[in-house]
Amino acid sequence: MKKKKVCFITTRNIFNTTCLPRYAKILNDDFDIIYWDQHGIEENCGANNHYKFEYKMPYGKGKLKKAIGYLKFKNFAINIIKKNKYDSLILLPTQTGLLFSKLLMTKYKGRFILDIRDYTAENNILIYQLEKKVIHSSGITVITSPAYKTFLPKHEYLISHNITKIDQEVINMYRKRTNIDKEKIVISCIGSIRFIDQFKKVIQSFANDDRFELRFIGRGSENLNDYCMEKSIKNVMLKGRFNSEDTIGYYLDTDIIMNLYGNNNPFLDYALSNKLYYAATLGIPILVCPNTYMEDVTVSNGFGFTYDLDNPQMSDKLYEYYQSIDWDKFYNKSDKYMESVNMDENIFMKSIRDFIKGG
Structure with missing residues (x-):
């Protein structure tokens, strides 16, 4: 042939x-x-x-x-x-x-x-x-x-699906961490940092709240430095572009994933970001904007938290939510979601392979 x-x-x-x-x-x-x-x-x-x-x-x-x-x-x-x-x-x-x-x-x-x-x-x-x-x-x-x-x-x-394969031993290692009663809850946005005005609103929502540390990790994070300096905000860490192989390490140091890009915009309302799959695979809560498909998927499957930046009480609500998580139930729900994702992926892989062979 x-x-x-x-x-x-x-x-x-x-x-x-x-x-x-x-x-x-x-x-x-x-x-x-x-x-x-x-x-x-x-x-x-x-x-x-x-x-x-x-x-x-x-x-x-x-x-x-x-x-x-x-x-x-x-x-x-x-x-x-x-x-x-x-x-x-x-x-x-x-x-x-x-x-x-x-x-x-x-x-x-x-x-x-x-x-x-x-x-x-x-x-x-x-x-x-x-x-x-x-x-x-x-x-x-x-x-x-x-x-x-x-x-x-x-x-x-x-x-x-925008999934990244993560070894089971890495998942187990992450889940053995102590997830509650931490001195600071680390909220990370990992990847290209492009929505600067939106992220300024996020920073303001958590500004100098000792319960949380925000981390913006990726190319473009430096564009938030002046804002943090001007506002004297101390609980934000910025790190620039990194090698892709280091991605999982940053997630392993994360307690909550930030996926707060905005809403009421077709570029944002319908998409499922790769952060969804890191959250579901590792078992990490993920912050999502209201009225988005990301909210529909993550909240209905038990591992998403809707964070409304227009609500001044949201950081308190988030803290209460995080402290009250039943982690066994949380992991069961996120694992169940990934089972359906993996079924889709098997169909995808077979369909592409068959097409190329016969194409």
Whole structure:
């Protein structure tokens, strides 16, 4: 049987493509990748060939520079695709699929996977209609939140979860900690720190409350330093960019996970963040905003706490909640949720593997 040639295409850096290791596992690292290096760094994901498009795109730069970057990346990638004549393509995120829509619908119909991980201005009728055509031309379209069906075209989607595999011995080690009667409850936001104004509100809600220590760990945390200095806030720790392999260590030093990005915004209301899965896997309470799908999932499954930043009494309510947790019941509920997630993941892995074999 002829060996299938598969290429992964993304308009992101590899470090921002968190699902890539799972696809790599399914493909046994037998694939090429074409990616946009927006940060000027060296990366390797284990692919056969890494085709890097170098075009720095610092946060906050203008739309014109970004548009030029997209067009240059498109030309760069199409030349490689035509030369290598791939059997199947995997594209992430939605913008990548839209960028290559003509190629996908004419040359790769039924032979590509589109991986949707965010809201992408589907309220724009032109974007929605183009996305609809691309989705219906795909072999598989993957979504990372069932709530995305709210704004996406009607279609049979494959669910994928943003999980990170954690060894059972690590989970057991975390759960043997003393979870109550601590001198300080550590609340951590681990990952890129982008919603600065929102996080200033979070900091203000806990400002100099000796019961809590807030930790913002990741690229962008330095943007909160001046605010903490101006307000003389002492119970906040800031740490910049870190290596991905250090992530689990930061979670092991965390008592409560912070997932307070905001609400009443389609980019935030429907998504399920990877913090959800760290919380459920390790058995860590997670703070979520009201009126979000994250609230629906975590609170109904017994490991989420709705934190309303407009309520001045919320830190007191959180402290009472944390002190009253029945940890055996808490772990049972979070484990039960992860059982359903793992069932979805088995279906996802098999579906992708079968598609590639037959694609």
